[in-house]
Amino acid sequence: MEKKTRLKRERLKEGLWFSSFKAIACGVVVFLFLFLLILVVKGAGSISWEFLTQVPKEGMTRGGILPAIIGTLWLGIGSVILAFPMGVALGIYLSYYASENLFTRILRLSINNLAGTPSIVFGLFGLAVFVKALGFGVSILSGILTLGLMVLPIIVRSTEEALRAVPKEFIEASFGLGATKFQTIWHVALPTAFGWILTGVILSLSRAAGETAPILFTAASFYMTRIPSSPFSETMALPFHIYALMTEGTNPEIHTKMAFGATLVLLFMVMCLSVLAIIERQRLRKWKKW
Numbered sequence: 001m002e003k004k005t006r007l008k009r010e011r012l013k014e015g016l017w018f019s020s021f022k023a024i025a026c027g028v029v030v031f032l033f034l035f036l037l038i039l040v041v042k043g044a045g046s047i048s049w050e051f052l053t054q055v056p057k058e059g060m061t062r063g064g065i066l067p068a069i070i071g072t073l074w075l076g077i078g079s080v081i082l083a084f085p086m087g088v089a090l091g092i093y094l095s096y097y098a099s100e101n102l103f104t105r106i107l108r109l110s111i112n113n114l115a116g117t118p119s120i121v122f123g124l125f126g127l128a129v130f131v132k133a134l135g136f137g138v139s140i141l142s143g144i145l146t147l148g149l150m151v152l153p154i155i156v157r158s159t160e161e162a163l164r165a166v167p168k169e170f171i172e173a174s175f176g177l178g179a180t181k182f183q184t185i186w187h188v189a190l191p192t193a194f195g196w197i198l199t200g201v202i203l204s205l206s207r208a209a210g211e212t213a214p215i216l217f218t219a220a221s222f223y224m225t226r227i228p229s230s231p232f233s234e235t236m237a238l239p240f241h242i243y244a245l246m247t248e249g250t251n252p253e254i255h256t257k258m259a260f261g262a263t264l265v266l267l268f269m270v271m272c273l274s275v276l277a278i279i280e281r282q283r284l285r286k287w288k289k290w
Helices: 001-047 049-053 068-096 102-114 119-132 140-164 168-177 181-210 238-248 254-286
Strands: none
Touching: 001 068, 001 254, 049 068, 068 102, 068 140, 068 181, 068 238, 068 254, 102 140, 119 140, 140 181, 140 238, 168 181, 181 238, 238 254
């Protein structure tokens, strides 16, 4: 009798825990739905062909956000192109070449500290080094270099974890066929892990595209009536443009609507990149089933 009572009590406790988990999951979904609904309701009215394809006019009360869209793509894609080879190379080193010693521990600690460093600190570093010390000025190049350093730890971590998830049998089989370590990494480990590495790359791209603080001092311009023409030009960017509209705008009613419209465009861009990454990852998994 006592055993049955205890069993019922444990089942009741288990049911309460599962119900709590389901409630939390439903709460997250509801929050996400409300979040998207508010953005769509407040921002959809501003979206038009003119809004997406024209430059700002009359103190950003008319016209569009084309320079900010182009600048966001410049900064986001440029930073990932810069960080991707370095991040993958460092991930390979930590996974297959680095031995457990003081240098490796310091390196891992440095990567972890960089990953947790506030983005405003990267902005100040970029201002001191790229804008002033190296003389690049406030430009797309300075912003790309700053954002590239900021997202580098994400790519390193995702690469390392992806390479460690490659089955040891694959590596041993490659060595058994007489392949060198480099050949094994290049032809076996990287192709197998690329889908997971791609996930980290897209996460870093999403973060770079949505950051305001790092480009505040290095790349962003408050107001431009032209599209940036070179890496040494200043640029508008959607995150900073939204911030400027909400804090510095002289016509709050119009600027608030435009800010919500720009937010919706930024969110759509990030979601499109994420969807493309998921599709590519699934394609790679089907192509390389194991």
